[in-house]
């Protein structure tokens with residue numbers, strides 16, 4: 001069905017696993033840290049197990065629609081939709097009143113399947129380098145990691161060049177918007 005991957009991906013992405021994991025451990029994720037319903041706050045509010053479970057579940061909900069779409073031979077705009085929809089579902093989850101999370105874990109999941117594991121690893125390494133080693137503010141670290149993700153995906157899965165480029169534009173725009181309050185000047189944090 002045309003639009004099926006977009007609908008299924010959005011519905012899966014909208015499942016707020018981090019909020020549920022925190023709640024299972026008695027925490028309200030909105031009251032933890034910056035209130036983002038993501039794995040980091042599930043970890044802070046609900047402990048390591050809740051955080052790890054949320055990270056895996058949020059990653060998987062990004063990866064699963066793309067992996068299934070690829071297995072069915074889906075290409076073109078439908079494949080792009082399968083990659084982007086879970087991220088948007090997480091960002092705007094109706095189960096959280098439209099105020100979902102930033103979509104970082106779901107983005108990692110979608111790219112693990114679309115660009116191959118190396119693209120997600122390249123993104124993760126660039127984020128760790130930018131934020132952890134070079135002390136870039138979160139927004140800048142995400143922006144600096146995005147080109148690494150695209151280059152790794154194009155090298156890794158050259159046969160999906162058009163889909164990767166389209167999905168990259170959309171997931172990067174989504175992350176840039178989600179992290180818009182985390183840019184700030186200068187790009188490097190004061191220590």
Ligand SMILES: O=P(O)(O)OC[C@H](O)CO
Nearest residue numbers: 038040101102103104105
């Ligand atoms: O972008 P989310 O919503 O997957 O959550 C972000 C993580 O908790 C890391 O800050």
